[in-house]
Amino acid sequence: MSRVYNFAAGPAAMPESVLKQAAAELVEFPGAGMSVMEMSHRGKKYIEIFENSRAAFNEAMGIPEGYTTLFLQGGATGQFAAVPLNLIDGESYVTAAYANTGNFASAAIKEARTFYSVRVVADSGKDGYTYIPEVTGVLPTDAYLHITTNNTVYGTRYDRLPESPAPLVADMSSNILSEVYDVTKFGVIYAGAQKNIGPAGLTVVIVRNDLLGRPNKHCLKILNWTEQAKADSMLNTPPTFAIYLAGLCAKWVLAQGGVSALEQVNVAKANLLYDVIDCGAFYTNPVKKEYRSRMNVIFKTPSEELDAAFVKEAEKAGLSGLKGYRTVGGMRASIYNAMPFEGANALADFMKAFEARNK
Ligand SMILES: Cc1ncc(COP(=O)(O)O)c(C=O)c1O
Numbered sequence: 001m002s003r004v005y006n007f008a009a010g011p012a013a014m015p016e017s018v019l020k021q022a023a024a025e026l027v028e029f030p031g032a033g034m035s036v037m038e039m040s041h042r043g044k045k046y047i048e049i050f051e052n053s054r055a056a057f058n059e060a061m062g063i064p065e066g067y068t069t070l071f072l073q074g075g076a077t078g079q080f081a082a083v084p085l086n087l088i089d090g091e092s093y094v095t096a097a098y099a100n101t102g103n104f105a106s107a108a109i110k111e112a113r114t115f116y117s118v119r120v121v122a123d124s125g126k127d128g129y130t131y132i133p134e135v136t137g138v139l140p141t142d143a144y145l146h147i148t149t150n151n152t153v154y155g156t157r158y159d160r161l162p163e164s165p166a167p168l169v170a171d172m173s174s175n176i177l178s179e180v181y182d183v184t185k186f187g188v189i190y191a192g193a194q195k196n197i198g199p200a201g202l203t204v205v206i207v208r209n210d211l212l213g214r215p216n217k218h219c220l221k222i223l224n225w226t227e228q229a230k231a232d233s234m235l236n237t238p239p240t241f242a243i244y245l246a247g248l249c250a251k252w253v254l255a256q257g258g259v260s261a262l263e264q265v266n267v268a269k270a271n272l273l274y275d276v277i278d279c280g281a282f283y284t285n286p287v288k289k290e291y292r293s294r295m296n297v298i299f300k301t302p303s304e305e306l307d308a309a310f311v312k313e314a315e316k317a318g319l320s321g322l323k324g325y326r327t328v329g330g331m332r333a334s335i336y337n338a339m340p341f342e343g344a345n346a347l348a349d350f351m352k353a354f355e356a357r358n359k
Contacts, residue, residue, distance in 0.1 A: 002318075003016065004318045004319065004320040005318060005319050005320065005339065005343035005346055005347065006320050006321050006339075007319065007320060007321045007322050007332075007333045007334050007335065007339070007343075007347065008320065008321030008334060009152055009153075009174075009195070009296060009321070009325070009332060009334040010152070010173075010174070010192070010194040010195040010200075010334070010336075011194040011199065011200045012194060012195050012196075012334055012336050012338070013336065013338040013339055013343075014198070014199065014245075014249065014338050015249065015252045015337075015338045016338075017252060018245065018248045018249055018252050021248055022244075022245060022248060029045070029049075031045075032045050036049060036240060036241055036244045037240065037241045039240065041234060041237055041238055041240050042234070046240060049240075049243070049244050049247065050071070050233075050238070050240075050243055052247050053071075053243050053244060053246050053247025053250065054069055054071065054247075056247050056250035056251045056254065057069065057197070057204070057246060057247070057250040059250070059254060060177060060250045060253040060254055060258065060259060061176075061177065061183065061206070061259070062180070062182075062183060062259070063183055063206060064183055064184055066208060066209050066210075067183060067206055067207065067208055067209065068206070068207050068209055068212065068225075068229045069204065069205070069206050070204070070205040070206075070207065070225060070228050070229060070233045071202060071203075071204060071233045071238055071239075071243050071246075072202075072203045072204075072205055072228060072233060072238075073201065073202070073203055073238070073239055074203055074222075074223070075192045075200075075203055076104070076171055076173045076190060076191060076192040076203065077107065077111075077192075078203060078223065079171070079190040079203060079205060080107055080108040080110075080111035080112070080171075081111050081114070081223060082205075082219075082223040082224075082225065083108070083112070083144070083146065083169055083188065083190070084096060084111070084112040084115060084116055084118070084143075084216070085115070085215060085216050085218055085219035085220070085223055085224075086211075086214070086215050086216070086219060086223070086224065086225045086226070087143040087144050087167075087169070087187075087188075087211060087214065088112075088115075088116050088118075088143045088216055089143075089214040089215070089216055090216050090217065092214070093141070093142070093143035093214075094116070094143075095116060095117060095118055095119060095141075095142060095143065096112065096116065096118045096119075096142050096143040096144050096145070096146065096166070097118070097119050097120075097121040097135075097137070097138045097139070097142045097144070097145045097146070097164075097166065098112065098118055098119070098120050098121065098145075098146045099120075099121060099122040099123075099132075099133065099135050099145070099146065099147045099148070099162070100120050100122065100123040100124070100125055100133075101122070101124055101129060101132055101133070101147070101148050101151050101154070101156060102129045102148060102151035102152075102153055102154045102156070103153050103154075103327070104148055104151070104152065104153070104171060104173070105146075105147075105148045105151070105171070106125070108146060108148070108171060109146075112146075115216070115218055119137070119142075121135055121136060121137045121138055121145070122134060122135040122136070122162075128154075128286065129151060129153075129154040129156065130154070130156070130286045130287050130288060130291075131156065131287065131288040131291045132156055132157070132158050132159070132291045134162075135147075135162035135163075135164070138162075138164045138165055138166050139165065139166065140165040140166060141166075142165075142166040143166065143167075144166050144167045144168070144169040144187055144188070145162065145164040145166050145167070145168055145169065146169045146170075146171070147161075147162065147168065147169070147170050147171070148170070148171045148173075149170050149171070149172045149175055149181075150172070150173075150174040150175035150293055150294075150295050150296070151174075151293065151296075152173070152174040152195075152293075152295070152296050152325075152334075153296075153325045153327070153328060153332075154287070154298070154328070155285070155287050155292065155293045155296045155297060155298035155332065156287050156291045156292070156293055157175060157291060157292065157293040157294060157295070158291075159290045159291060161185055167186075167187025167188070167208070167211060168185060168186045168187055168188075169186070169187055169188040169189075169190075170186055170188070170189050170190070171190060171191070172189050172190065172191045173190075173191040173192045173195060174191075174195050174196075174293075174295050174296060174334075174336075175196070175293075175294070175295050176189070176191040176195075176196050176197060176204070177196040177197065177250075177253055177259055177262070177337060178196055178259070178262060178263065178266050178294065178295055178336065178337055179259065179263040179266065179294065180259050180260050180263055183206065186206070186208070187207075187208050187211050188205065188206065188207050188208065188211060189204075189205075189206040190203065190204065190205045190206070191203070191204050193242060193246055195295070195334070195336050196249075196336050196337050196338075197246050197249060197250075198242055198243075198245040198246035198248075198249045199241075199242050199245050199246075200242070201239040201241075201242040202239050202242040202243055202246055204246075205225060205228075207225050207229070212225055212226045212229055213226050214226075221235065222235065222236070253337065256337075262337050265341055266294050266295070266335070266337070267294060268341060268344075269294075269335045269339065269341055269343075269344035270292070270293075270294040270295075270297060270335065270344075272344050272345060272347075272348040273297045273299075273333055273335070273344060273347065273348055273351070274292060274297065275348070276348050276351045276352055276355075277297075277299050277351075280355060280359070282301060282302065282355040282358075282359050283299045283300065283301060283351065283355070284299065284300050285297070285298060285299045285300075286298075294335075295334060295335060295336055296332055296333070296334050296335075297332070297333045297334075297335065298324060298328060298330060298331065298332045298333075299330060299331050299333075300324075300329065300330035300331065301330075301354075301358070304329065306358055307324070307329065307330050307331060309358075310322070310331060310354055311323045311331060313350075313354065314347075314350055314354075317346075317350055318346075319343075319346060319347050319350055321334070322347075333347055
């Protein structure tokens with residue numbers, strides 16, 4: 001079987017050249033006499049790999065001076081707990097503000113409420129999360145404002161960042177490295193790796209240095225960014241192979257011309273699909289146009305039966321992973337960086353042909 005176009009939401013498609021390089025280096029990493037997986041994380045060879053990966057990632061992201069990049073574990077879900085534990089110190093800061101724009105934002109709010117009474121300052125839940133709500137009422141006394149820059153399940157994206165007197169903390173899991181962000185606008189950015197950074201198992205946290213050093217007394221060591229920064233992300237054994245692959249992916253991003261070049265391709269890919277959705281009455285997408293995601297395009301046909309047929313026939317045509325999230329239904333095409341333009345084009349052609357056969 002040849003490789004399919006993989007539209008899964010995450011774990012997701014990886015650049016083919018990265019997989020091939022990893023395969024070539026799998027059994028024996030050049031000059032090491034062993035696989036990256038077999039190396040001690042404290043050894044000279046692995047430290048070199050780790051530092052190269054972090055340098056490539058930082059270059060691709062445009063991380064300025066004054067920020068620390070941590071390579072951790074526990075997923076974005078782990079950071080739902082770590083963010084309040086590291087930033088609401090219980091002395092100078094006792095609360096934080098959250099924008100509720102979907103299931104993952106809700107999960108972050110719920111986790112923060114384990115210890116603290118955080119405030120929801122924007123919420124589109126009553127309208128099925130079909131838009132990004134206006135954020136109002138953030139206070140300078142809030143420890144931070146938490147947003148989800150791209151909502152993977154509901155197919156929405158902030159078209160501009162909200163103004164906030166408190167540091168902006170972003171769950172960027174599903175659109176990191178896909179569009180240019182000015183990192184200086186953020187206090188903290190975090191992301192599970194399994195969409196645009198690399199394989200699952202690695203979690204990246206980017207922290208402005210002045211936000212280190214104020215963990216709450218409840219903050220467990222493993223979640224503590226200050227401790228992790230002191231230990232250079234190696235408080236315990238890091239996900240060594242995932243970090244190596246993330247480095248290959250970051251180098252791939254740079255070789256494509258960087259995030260700004262990929263952003264243009266990503267906009268073109270998304271437009272291909274939204275154009276098919278908008279050009280007739282067959283497909284629907286519930287999201288207000290200005291908030292449409294460029295990474296996760298959700299759509300439905302006129303019936304659940306046709307949705308099921310679409311997913312099945314697409315799979316046969318080599319277009320995999322299109323079934324929508326269980327609570328939303330329909331289809332979801334995740335078109336992260338590693339999805340080539342040709343893949344989005346093949347899906348757009350399939351959508352047109354399916355419509356012609358079924359309308
Ligand atoms: C925006 C967003 N946040 C959080 C998560 C949860 O990530 P993890 O599985 O790494 O905990 C996901 C996963 O799909 C996501 O898309």
